[in-house]
Amino acid sequence: MEYLKLCDSDYRFMQVVWKNAPVNSGELVRLCQEELGWKKSTTYTTIKKLCQKGYIENTNATVTVRISRERVQAEESEYFVERTFGGSLPQFLAAFLGEKTISEKEAEKIKAMIDEHRNRE
Secondary structure, eight states: OOOOOOOHHHHHHHHHHHHHOSEEHHHHHHHHHHHHOOOHHHHHHHHHHHHHHTSEEEETTEEEESSOHHHHHHHHHHHHHHHHHTTOHHHHHHHHHTTOOOOHHHHHHHHHHHHHHSOOO
């Protein structure tokens, strides 16, 4: 399976787009300069690249999202767990938690998510 993956700089750019879309490309240049310290040419290069990859669309100088943040996060998470832990969620959680403690509220929320996604026979 080919996963949706973004390098760090593209992900930071997409964070700006997800937060502001639809956004005029000139305004996006300004936002990227403020938030990322990018030059105009860097922003336009990234717009072009991510349009070609299908993440965004730039029509009449308005940038819109084609792939949601949630979809990217889900696929990147799945890719990471598959690559790093052989797809094992328990191994991932054990490594992630390590010596950390979680609150009762966090534990209940995790339990509820597990129950919601549990295979029903």
